[in-house]
Amino acid sequence: MKPPPFDYLRPKTLEGALEALAQNAEEAKVLAGGQSLVPALNMRLLRPALLVDINRLPGLNEVVGDGAMRVGATVRQADPRLLAHPLLAEALPHVGHFVTRNRGTVCGSIAHSDAAAELPLALVTAGGSVVAISRSKTREIPAGDFFLGPYTTALEPGEIIVETIWPLPREDETYAFEELAQRAGDYALAMASVRVHDDELRVVVGSVVERPIVLEVDPEHPGESAAAQIEPWGSIHASPTYLKQLVRVLVDRAVARARGRAVA
């Protein structure tokens, strides 16, 4: 349970970090909060040649913006500024634990793309995006195109996520997030995230699929139609039948809460 050897670099500037990544593209990993990366190192699931520590890069600990909240790469999950976004305010308490949220970052969770993670699901629901920078270009990737599968994203070697963009609710737009885990802070067995705006209903489910996906649901029977569209594998903890039932219940609960807020 000790990490394999690697080189460690803590650049003073973003340019320095991008340069180091460009020179070691396939061999380097970006270290931000480290709450997923360091366990993977400790268990030797990863053997990068170089860690590029971005924690002290200037300008990345920002939460700014009017119509959308731009969350910098080193903003911790415990940062109270994030609570200004109603979906983040609902989802963040489910992310890891009190102590891991103190260190783990929003952007790092997005980059890690765990199929059972709350923040990728939330970013897709919010219709957000990821801003990635490499030495040669800056690009904004819509959340729907960013998550390709478990631990797999559209991020290219040499790129760093500098911020994620979370559109704030339009007038009369409401959100709700629901998940069921066996214990608080555990990986969710299933989760559902919902956005309601007039007649427009966006339902995204997670944990039971390889990546967060937007489901086209029947507005009259959202839970039932969501459950009909997924084929969860199941595990020792939950059978596929149970997971489908969970999705049905969680989606219905989230839709009811979001609609309730719209009326209020």
Added chain:
Amino acid sequence: MIDISLTVNGRRYAETVEPRLLLSDFLRGRLGLTGTHVGCEHGVCGACTVRLDGVAVRSCLLLAAQVDGTEIVTVEGLAHDGALTPLQEAFHRHHALQCGFCTPGILLAASDLLSHDQPPTREAIVDMLSGQLCRCTGYTPIVDAIAEVAGA
């Protein structure tokens, strides 16, 4: 090798470390501060929790190289001149430990929780403890001890 200097429990240290050295192993092996316990070494059990510039963090998920220039408090840094903190006193009074393996991590996590502007509710204390594993099943007195200090 990387040169680091930092403050641990009010004392300055300057050391040279291998990049892969975990903060937990640095504290225990290099500085001899074995009050920081190592359980799972992947961030789940919480036994290794310390405060880094005031913030409770898992020391098994940080590299010693990362804490250059910071200030760290471990369980050895809580009591001053043998006088226990109110939280430690409350743990004593409520019998909030059995084997004691989880206790240092819980004290450091709880001391961060109690340092926020709003005192935590009993519910927030229970939620925090979901990330600090006690295998003696001693949670009830632990919650009671922290709640007493919080006035919850």
